Amino acid sequence: MDEDLILELKGITKIFPGVRALNGVQFRLRRGEVHALMGENGAGKSTFIKVITGVFPPEEGHIFLDGEEVRFKSTRDSLERGIAAVYQHPTTYPDLSVTENIFMGHQIKKGPVMNWKAMHAKAAELLGRLNANFDPKVEMGTLSVAQQQMVEIAKALSTNARIIILDEPTAALTANESKELYRIVKQLRDEGVSIIFISHRMEDMYELADRVTVFRDAQYIGTYDVDGITTADLVKAMVGREIKDMYPKPDVEIGEEVLRIENLSRVGFFKDVNLDVRKGEIVGLTGLVGAGRTEVVEAVCGITKPSAGKVYLNGEELHIKKPVDAMKAGIVLLPEDRQKEGLILSWGLGRNVTLPIQDELSKAGFNDEKRERLLSRDHLEAVDTKAVTIFDPASSLSGGNQQKVVVAKSLAQSGTKVIIMDEPTKGVDVGAKAEIYAIMGELAQKGYAIIMISSEMPEILGMSDRIFVMCGGRVTGCLSRAEADQEKILHLAMKETAKGGENAEEEVAG
Amino acid sequence: METKKTGKVASFFRKLTGNHEISLALILILMFVVVDILSGGTFHTFGNITDIFRNNALTLLMSLGMLLVLLTGGIDISITGVLAFSGMTIGLMMKNNMFAGVPLPLRIVLFFLIATIIGTVCGFINGIIIAKGKVSPIICTLGAMYVWRGMAFIISNNSWASALDVQGFSDFGKEGSVGPYIILIVAFAAFFVLMKWSGFGRKVYAIGSNKEAARISGINVDRVQIAVYTIMGALSGLAGALSVSIYASGQPNMQTGKEMDVIAACVIGGVSMSGGRGTVLGTLLGGIFYAIVYKALPLVGLESIWQNLIKGVIILAVVVINVVTQRTMKRRTLARREI
Numbered sequence: 001m002d003e004d005l006i007l008e009l010k011g012i013t014k015i016f017p018g019v020r021a022l023n024g025v026q027f028r029l030r031r032g033e034v035h036a037l038m039g040e041n042g043a044g045k046s047t048f049i050k051v052i053t054g055v056f057p058p059e060e061g062h063i064f065l066d067g068e069e070v071r072f073k074s075t076r077d078s079l080e081r082g083i084a085a086v087y088q089h090p091t092t093y094p095d096l097s098v099t100e101n102i103f104m105g106h107q108i109k110k111g112p113v114m115n116w117k118a119m120h121a122k123a124a125e126l127l128g129r130l131n132a133n134f135d136p137k138v139e140m141g142t143l144s145v146a147q148q149q150m151v152e153i154a155k156a157l158s159t160n161a162r163i164i165i166l167d168e169p170t171a172a173l174t175a176n177e178s179k180e181l182y183r184i185v186k187q188l189r190d191e192g193v194s195i196i197f198i199s200h201r202m203e204d205m206y207e208l209a210d211r212v213t214v215f216r217d218a219q220y221i222g223t224y225d226v227d228g229i230t231t232a233d234l235v236k237a238m239v240g241r242e243i244k245d246m247y248p249k250p251d252v253e254i255g256e257e258v259l260r261i262e263n264l265s266r267v268g269f270f271k272d273v274n275l276d277v278r279k280g281e282i283v284g285l286t287g288l289v290g291a292g293r294t295e296v297v298e299a300v301c302g303i304t305k306p307s308a309g310k311v312y313l314n315g316e317e318l319h320i321k322k323p324v325d326a327m328k329a330g331i332v333l334l335p336e337d338r339q340k341e342g343l344i345l346s347w348g349l350g351r352n353v354t355l356p357i358q359d360e361l362s363k364a365g366f367n368d369e370k371r372e373r374l375l376s377r378d379h380l381e382a383v384d385t386k387a388v389t390i391f392d393p394a395s396s397l398s399g400g401n402q403q404k405v406v407v408a409k410s411l412a413q414s415g416t417k418v419i420i421m422d423e424p425t426k427g428v429d430v431g432a433k434a435e436i437y438a439i440m441g442e443l444a445q446k447g448y449a450i451i452m453i454s455s456e457m458p459e460i461l462g463m464s465d466r467i468f469v470m471c472g473g474r475v476t477g478c479l480s481r482a483e484a485d486q487e488k489i490l491h492l493a494m495k496e497t498a499k500g501g502e503n504a505e506e507e508v509a510g
Numbered sequence: 511m512e513t514k515k516t517g518k519v520a521s522f523f524r525k526l527t528g529n530h531e532i533s534l535a536l537i538l539i540l541m542f543v544v545v546d547i548l549s550g551g552t553f554h555t556f557g558n559i560t561d562i563f564r565n566n567a568l569t570l571l572m573s574l575g576m577l578l579v580l581l582t583g584g585i586d587i588s589i590t591g592v593l594a595f596s597g598m599t600i601g602l603m604m605k606n607n608m609f610a611g612v613p614l615p616l617r618i619v620l621f622f623l624i625a626t627i628i629g630t631v632c633g634f635i636n637g638i639i640i641a642k643g644k645v646s647p648i649i650c651t652l653g654a655m656y657v658w659r660g661m662a663f664i665i666s667n668n669s670w671a672s673a674l675d676v677q678g679f680s681d682f683g684k685e686g687s688v689g690p691y692i693i694l695i696v697a698f699a700a701f702f703v704l705m706k707w708s709g710f711g712r713k714v715y716a717i718g719s720n721k722e723a724a725r726i727s728g729i730n731v732d733r734v735q736i737a738v739y740t741i742m743g744a745l746s747g748l749a750g751a752l753s754v755s756i757y758a759s760g761q762p763n764m765q766t767g768k769e770m771d772v773i774a775a776c777v778i779g780g781v782s783m784s785g786g787r788g789t790v791l792g793t794l795l796g797g798i799f800y801a802i803v804y805k806a807l808p809l810v811g812l813e814s815i816w817q818n819l820i821k822g823v824i825i826l827a828v829v830v831i832n833v834v835t836q837r838t839m840k841r842r843t844l845a846r847r848e849i
Contacts, residue, residue, distance in 0.1 A: 301726075303725075303726065322730070323725060323726055323727075323728050324728035324729075324730065327728045328728075333726065335726060340720070340722055340723070341720075341722045341723050341726050342723060342726070343720070343723055344716060344719045344720045344723050344724070345719075345720070346719055346786065346787075347716075347719065351712070355712075355716060355723075355724070355727045355729075356727040356728045358709050358712060358713075359709055362708075362709045365708050365709055365710065366707050366708050366709070367707055367708065367709055367712060369707075409727075
């Protein structure tokens with residue numbers, strides 16, 4: 001083996017209850033290289049990073065550092081051996097100073113007391129090395145995301161890290177800030193630091209990486225030289241499989257328009273969003289995480305206030321100020337975070353289902369428990385034939401079954417016309433996923449208009465009649481079921497960032 | 511045979527410990543018997559028991575409002591300030607012979623009504639500040655506590671309403687009168703129904719269990735929060751009038767520090783400080799528990815200087831037991847989850 005490897009992982013398998021998050025994957029990192037790790041959401045990249053840093057010990061497999069087998073029990077172990085990770089969202093203490101953030105956990109002390117002078121000096125030196133010109137005494141929370149990321153990198157350097165892992169570092173950065181980050185990464189590489197780089201952006205990879213490793217469905221697909229692979233091949237490696245048949249999308253006669261969103265904007269989140277959905281239609285809304293999809297539907301449902309734009313239901317303009325207005329109009333949101341926003345976990349299933357309609361059912365302010373029980377049982381049976389008792393607490397169900405309860409909750413509301421599902425199969429195993437798709441199909445047949453937000457390419461392609469793609473808070477395109485494919489969607493989802501990349505190239509050329 | 515029997519005993523025991531109200535009632539009965547024996551049979555007299563309720567009528571009454579506040583995940587420490595302000599106001603009205611022309615029974619009702627309305631307004635202000643201003647409940651009510659207590663001192667202008675001033679009105683709460691008991695019975699019955707069967711009651715539980723889910727389910731969280739603090743205020747005002755009536759005086763410093771007793775009674779009764787869990791029955795038992803300990807200490811020969819220590823130990827013990835049983839219940843629920 002003439003490769004100069006600093007880190008090698010072989011046959012890594014990580015199992016979570018019910019899910020194989022990593023299945024015998026491998027990874028080889030050369031000394032002083034920038035190595036990109038790519039794959040769809042849920043391909044296992046983040047889990048893999050956590051295996052390297054010792055957050056999750058793997059069930060199977062071996063990790064070699066400098067050719068010597070190691071076992072990390074915690075992040076402390078990996079830090080001591082020179083591996084540091086910088087996460088997507090800076091995990092910092094906003095009320096503490098930059099210096100305190102950098103030295104959190106490995107403070108410089110003089111006897112029993114903190115040596116602030118030495119720490120400030122060292123922090124200033126590290127920031128200077130990154131060409132970051134701000135005072136280490138300022139509060140972390142006053143810095144921009146890009147600056148916070150630099151502090152995180154400085155923190156990694158302060159531990160003398162030889163391997164730095166960057167998890168989607170450019171996701172929250174503007175084009176210029178990204179360029180600054182590229183510069184820093186290149187500088188670190190030249191200083192001999194090895195870097196693992198996770199990103200959804202093609203341009204990040206082309207700009208920085210020497211090699212790229214692709215994961216898909218918890219499996220290792222391959223490692224390629226960046227110079228030797230085309231975008232098309234890479235996208236195929238990331239998503240390539242025949243998927244349309246796994247989804248029981250029924251042929252539904254699509255009726256008249258039900259919901260139309262016109263030029264909806266919310267300052268700082270999304271701008272000029274146009275979207276419509278018809279009776280019996282399933283509209284997919286996709287894009288990268290952070291593209292503004294959830295924010296749009298939250299504004300439609302009255303959870304947040306849009307700053308401009310109009311929403312029409314059956315051709316009439318709606319004025320939705322709070323969630324109850326949307327519900328009364330017949331628009332129901334199934335939130336992404338079921339446990340936090342969809343269900344009251346300590347309550348029985350029946351009460352959860354009737355929570356939004358208890359006032360309609362009540363008589364003179366008193367709950368009609370008998371009617372509630374009958375109604376909730378009917379609706380729960382409609383989404384799941386498996387016998388469940390309505391008194392079981394929601395916390396006793398698995399993720400997939402909890403999702404079905406949320407669906408039942410939305411159906412219990414009479415007058416429902418539009419059902420918006422935000423990542424309906426997130427955290428759900430394959431079997432329950434299929435059941436949820438089947439329910440979704442049935443709902444469309446019954447004439448509901450459905451908007452499905454999803455980051456999962458297969459379910460977007462498999463279930464949608466039309467697909468709206470968002471990027472950077474704007475709708476970048478709408479594809480029909482016939483014309484849509486992964487490449488087109490990925491292209492639209494990265495439209496703005498790709499433009500940024502072209503500009504960068506021009507500037508580099510100039 | 512043997513194993514079957516122990517299994518049955520175990521499941522019976524589990525049922526007992528799994529339900530906070532039942533275990534608390536059992537401990538209460540046990541404690542009652544022990545204290546009765548130690549005091550040589552003087553504890554279980556009718557007069558003594560009614561005394562316990564009369565002496566703790568204010569705490570018991572306000573614990574109902576506190577239950578609602580705690581269920582939403584909030585807290586209200588301004589209650590005794592509101593009590594003092596409303597009580598002082600009607601005390602001074604009596605001192606100045608206002609409404610002297612109104613016949614006595616009607617006058618009593620009138621003063622109770624005035625005190626309750628004052629309390630309602632105070633509570634409504636708390637509710638608005640907390641729900642609309644998004645101020646943390648403990649900070650808002652901390653301020654309100656000083657404001658209303660201070661108002662009580664200012665309007666009293668260094669004087670107080672004496673037994674002579676409140677003569678007539680104090681007939682309602684004096685020893686032997688059924689007045690305080692009727693108020694307690696009606697209030698507990700009404701709140702029991704409200705929290706168990708009304709839509710409002712369930713919304714209070716929903717907000718305390720998961721505020722976000724409640725909001726997305728179309729519940730007007732702000733309105734429920736305002737209602738809860740307003741009810742708390744109304745009960746504090748009512749307690750202000752009751753206090754003047756029972757103790758036959760109105761002083762600006764009345765019931766200082768008792769808000770902690772009210773919160774403690776709720777906590778002993780199994781009400782969660784983080785919201786969503788707690789019942790009217792539990793609150794009643796918690797209040798009685800607290801009252802019996804108070805009353806029993808001198809009877810079993812412990813001097814009053816021991817009272818605070820014993821109270822503190824009991825609260826800590828109950829909270830620790832609560833945490834442990836909650837954890838076992840959670841584990842049982844999780845064990846049922848299919849994987």
